[in-house]
Amino acid sequence: MLAPEVFDQRDEDGVVVLLDPEPGEALRATVREAADMCPSGAISVSAISDSATSAGTASTGAPSTGAPSASEGK
């Protein structure tokens, strides 16, 4: 898993869950890489506009609409 501080997998079905919706600056590159690698495009990352030092907000799509699952290589 690319960013275990930010993402985990649900035990029952391996669907990726978001642990930290606002990861800090130190994780910026890793979280961006996770979004880039996400095979279903369910991760989006956006900068928090009024803070130049924040890595931004990560979010995953609702599990029912194709959030990445166990196998999908975070």
Add this chain to the structure above:
Amino acid sequence: VTTDNAVTDSTATNSTVTDSATLPEYPMRRAAGCPFDPPPALADLQRDTPLTRVRLWDGSTPWLVTRHADQRTLLRDPRISSDNLRPGYPNAAKIAADQRSKVGFILMDDPEHARLRRMVTARFAIKRVEAMRPSVQKIVDDLIDRLLAGPRPVDLVEAFALPVPSLVICTLLGVPYADHEFFQTSSSTMIRLSLPPAERQAAARRLSEYLDDLVGDKLDRPGDDLLSELAGHVRAGELTREDAAQIGVLLLIAGHETTANMIALGTVALLEHPEQLARLRDTDDPALVASAVEELLRYLNITHNGRRRAVLEDIEFGGEVIRAGEGIIFPNDIANRDESVFTDPGRLDIGRGGRNHVAFGFGVHQCLGQPLARMELQVVYGTLYRRIPTLRLATSTDQLTFKHDGAVYGVYELPVTW
């Protein structure tokens, strides 16, 4: 809508007839003496154009996407379908007219694909797979003990590359390993594209019946394995027994053919690159072993006939319109040699390390078993060459029979000694 489709169809057919003879045939041939490299004609296409039409065995002329970034963009696009019975789907070989077979969920679209896939994802989650690492290490150590005690030369495919992933997937699924000769032979027949379709279909039928019997057993006597979980879904009315058996077929084949070929072909590649083999053999760093796994996945591309999709709605792409009802092929082998993404892409460098290759595909169908494949390969590559440091071919590379006709690429046999 019907009229529009008819117009589109006839237009496509006309242009196809005009151009078809001059279009490059796909798949293409690898160059003699370059068993690890994609076909040179495919590399030429990638250099010249991001998108082109190619001609298949049946005369159809689907699109082919040559570049890494474009493949990833389109493979995530919901306007493409994996359903091989849809018009335009670029099948790799003739499929039977009566074929209902949706081997597991790989040839299905969401939401049904996601519903079925999610029944099995838990067992392939990263933490579950990591918990299996010690037992995989033991399997690998025991097989190497047996190799070292046995005769030389030996066929590494038969004695090591096939048994490792077969033992692992049998335990995970709840398939008796004692039946390995049956399922290994049936599965290799199924995916050998040069065999007559009837022979391949008969093998597929035998495997389906075998898995159906096993699902029946698990309905009566469930154990702690994936087939028993599927049987549970059957009992709960969430899954047909036929679908349970087909998912079993898919996981059994995908669980051993792919990793077995990575083990054998990876060994050939490393023996051909002794300086890379020495780095891998001499390291204590699990990160370098993991990096070597990613690099060999990128470099070898054992699935070498491209990901294939049918187009559901017109897609504008690079100045062209890919029409609904047409096919698209995404050859991962050439994407993984895209020099705009990988510096000096033809060089094997086990320290390269990136995981941005598309060896496992991309999009919602990306390989379910990739955490398991990675873990098994890390154990194998991190153990085999340390335990047998003088491992070498008992023949020459140009004498090996490569699986040019396989849905999964590799070597049929690998005579080694030490």
